[in-house]
Amino acid sequence: MINPTIISHLDETEKGWEGCLSVPGIRGQVPRYREIEVEYGDRHGNIHRQVFTDFVARIVQHEADHLNGIVFVDRVETTRDLVTEQEYQKLISVD
Numbered sequence: 558m559i560n561p562t563i564i565s566h567l568d569e570t571e572k573g574w575e576g577c578l579s580v581p582g583i584r585g586q587v588p589r590y591r592e593i594e595v596e597y598g599d600r601h602g603n604i605h606r607q608v609f610t611d612f613v614a615r616i617v618q619h620e621a622d623h624l625n626g627i628v629f630v631d632r633v634e635t636t637r638d639l640v641t642e643q644e645y646q647k648l649i650s651v652d
C-alpha cells in the first residue's frame with residue numbers, strides 16, 4: 558500500500574487499544590473511524606480503492622497517520638486514556 562489516502566469514512570468512531578513501536582511502553586484508547594475508503598498505489602503503479610472496516614480500518618488509519626507525522630498518543634481524547642504497558646497487560650487479562 559503506497560501513499561494511502563483516506564477518501565471517505567463513516568462518521569461513526571470507536572475507541573480501541575493501540576500501541577506502537579515508535580512509542581514503546583505505552584498503550585492508549587484511540588478513537589478511529591469504523592469504516593474508511595482508501596485510495597492507494599501498489600508496487601506496480603496500479604491505483605486501488607478499497608473499503609476497510611473495524612480492526613483493519615484502525616491499522617490503516619494508524620499507519621497513514623505515521624506518514625503525516627502523527628502517532629497514536631496525538632489522537633487520544635484525554636491522558637486518562639493512556640496507560641503503561643504493564644497496566645495494559647493487567648487490563649486485558651481481566652477482560
Ligand SMILES: [Zn+2]
Pocket residue numbers: 576577578579619620623
Ligand atoms: Zn505505529
